Amino acid sequence: PGPPKEGGGGGAGLEALIEPLCVLLYDALRPRFIQLSRLDDLAELVDILQHEVLGEQLGRRGDAVAPLRPMLGRTLADVRH
Numbered sequence: 001p002g003p004p005k006e007g008g009g010g011g012a013g014l015e016a017l018i019e020p021l022c023v024l025l026y027d028a029l030r031p032r033f034i035q036l037s038r039l040d041d042l043a044e045l046v047d048i049l050q051h052e053v054l055g056e057q058l059g060r061r062g063d064a065v066a067p068l069r070p071m072l073g074r075t076l077a078d079v080r081h
Helices: 011-035 039-065 068-080
Strands: none
Touching: 011 068, 039 068
16 A cells, blocks of 8 residues: 555554654653753743744644644643643
């Protein structure tokens, strides 16, 4: 079979591949975020995640990066906490 055709509904398969990678990325990055103690660093990270990554970057790419949203949302919640 060839590659999925554009608009062919291959999103579920892609999501199944990306989700475990997101978990690995989250598990690797979370300890680094937890170690941050300076409020300026934390505030800057929240701003970057919320506005630049979740807002602008994911907004531009739409459904293609939808599987990343839950991981980034959890990361943002961890940094805010």
